[in-house]
Amino acid sequence: MSRSIEREIRVEAAPEVVYEVVSSPEHLREWWPDEVDLKPIPGSTGTVGFKQAEGTLVVPVTVVEAEPPRRFSFRWDYEGDTATPENSLLVTFDLIPADGGTLLRMAETGWDEAAKSDEALADHTSGWDYFIGRIPPYVDRLVARP
16 A cells, blocks of 8 residues: 545635635645745745744755646655656645535645655644645635625
8 A cells, every 4th residue: 555645625615716725825824834935836946935943944846747726736845956766856726616605625645666764754734734734714704795
């Protein structure tokens, strides 16, 4: 069985809104990394940064798919200039319309292909548990009606 992280959460907003929240830098900064330098266009490369006690951890990112409002995916956590299935993790956000809202499915795969440690998997698992849970309240604030 291959190692992966998979989460599913309901968001009370249209897929078009949720897509922007999981793909555009100004929204990503509100629920995930502290810093984002990325264009949500397939093939574009950039970085995400997480502030830590020792300084900011900067992680490279390459956008794989950008299909509004259905799917956004990127490779990240790799060494060097090019992300490949053998050196990076693939994060995919699938957005499914559901009863006036969106079912957001997130998967982070590639743990075995990239030979990432169980310790890193545990770290990412707890990280995604925290960050994915921040999406619905952020979207609620974003689409709040006066």
